[in-house]
Amino acid sequence: MPFYPVNLQITGKPCVVIGGGSVAERKTAALLKAEAVVTVLSPKMTLALSRLAQIQHIHHVDRLYRQGDLAGFFLVICATDDPGINRQAAREAASRGILVNVVDEPDIGNFHVPAQITRGDLLLTVSTGGKSPAFASQLRRELAERYGEEYGTYLDIVAAVRAEMKSKLATAGEREQFWRDSFDEEVILLLRQGKINEAEARIRNATGSFRS
Ligand SMILES: C[C@@]1(CC(=O)O)c2cc3[nH]c(cc4nc(cc5[nH]c(cc(n2)[C@H]1CCC(=O)O)[C@@](C)(CC(=O)O)[C@@H]5CCC(=O)O)C(CC(=O)O)=C4CCC(=O)O)c(CCC(=O)O)c3CC(=O)O
Numbered sequence: 658m659p660f661y662p663v664n665l666q667i668t669g670k671p672c673v674v675i676g677g678g679s680v681a682e683r684k685t686a687a688l689l690k691a692e693a694v695v696t697v698l699s700p701k702m703t704l705a706l707s708r709l710a711q712i713q714h715i716h717h718v719d720r721l722y723r724q725g726d727l728a729g730f731f732l733v734i735c736a737t738d739d740p741g742i743n744r745q746a747a748r749e750a751a752s753r754g755i756l757v758n759v760v761d762e763p764d765i766g767n768f769h770v771p772a773q774i775t776r777g778d779l780l781l782t783v784s785t786g787g788k789s790p791a792f793a794s795q796l797r798r799e800l801a802e803r804y805g806e807e808y809g810t811y812l813d814i815v816a817a818v819r820a821e822m823k824s825k826l827a828t829a830g831e832r833e834q835f836w837r838d839s840f841d842e843e844v845i846l847l848l849r850q851g852k853i854n855e856a857e858a859r860i861r862n863a864t865g866s867f868r869s
């Protein structure tokens with residue numbers, strides 16, 4: 658099945674995870690990282706989820722799922738170990754037009770969760786179309802080795818320089834050329850050594866057509 662990748666903005670959005678086991682825990686962590694307002698609906702929760710409820714990072718509804726529970730939510734993850742319940746909740750979500758991920762029967766939901774790493778605002782995700790989550794996880798680990806925190810720093814510098822370049826370089830063509838020239842491994846090496854100013858200077862001086 659083909660997919661259309663998107664990055665959802667869910668800051669402040671009410672999201673609900675049904676079930677409180679290890680899968681629910683992982684999905685909850687990713688939702689919190691994206692600054693969603695998370696409710697976990699389950700009579701039992703892992704220790705980590707209980708702690709999150711204690712410090713009020715999540716809301717806990719301490720009971721089994723009931724039809725009608727999904728009213729008002731933007732997104733739902735059906736993560737119980739009861740396939741019948743996951744299916745029932747998925748049907749309710751569909752009838753309400755809510756985004757829904759079903760952990761044991763992914764094709765009845767409307768999105769999969771990819772493996773991910775973040776480096777500041779840089780987000781790298783891996784999806785196998787549901788064929789092998791373990792392989793997605795392996796590739797995520799390889800990416801984590803390959804792309805260190807310096808890539809997040811690189812992105813922050815680029816964002817600042819890019820804002821300036823919009824006024825300094827007149828045409829879209831010039832800007833495109835500038836950005837093509839500005840990325841090289843040397844910049845990354847400098848950042849890895851903590852030489853942020855030098856890296857920034859190298860980025861700024863990337864092109865012969867422009868010197869700051
Ligand atoms: C379709 C999808 C729907 C969804 O959950 O969104 C889905 C479905 C299923 N996963 C299953 C099993 C496992 N899932 C993991 C791990 C992860 N699963 C994730 C995503 C997805 N899993 C979506 C597709 C992503 C893609 O396209 O690849 C990751 C990437 C993201 C996340 O969950 O946060 C996260 C890795 C995070 C990381 O390490 O970075 C592990 C490994 C582990 O636990 O370490 C195992 C055991 C090993 C194995 O089976 O491979 C089963 C069978 C359950 C059973 O047998 O009972 C199903 C159901 C089915 O396949 O039908």
Ligand SMILES: NC(=O)C1=CN([C@@H]2O[C@H](COP(=O)(O)OP(=O)(O)OC[C@H]3O[C@@H](n4cnc5c(N)ncnc54)[C@H](O)[C@@H]3O)[C@@H](O)[C@H]2O)C=CC1
Nearest residue numbers: 676677678679680681698699701721722737738742760761
């Ligand atoms: N998509 C994925 O990434 C993965 C999916 N799975 C699937 O996910 C399912 C859940 O796995 P785990 O978290 O390890 O299970 P688990 O057994 O640790 O947790 C299940 C949770 O669901 C809750 N629950 C059960 N019935 C409920 C109901 N009616 N209403 C609300 N909560 C209810 C239980 O209280 C428990 O907290 C498994 O069935 C497995 O097939 C497993 C591994 C990865």
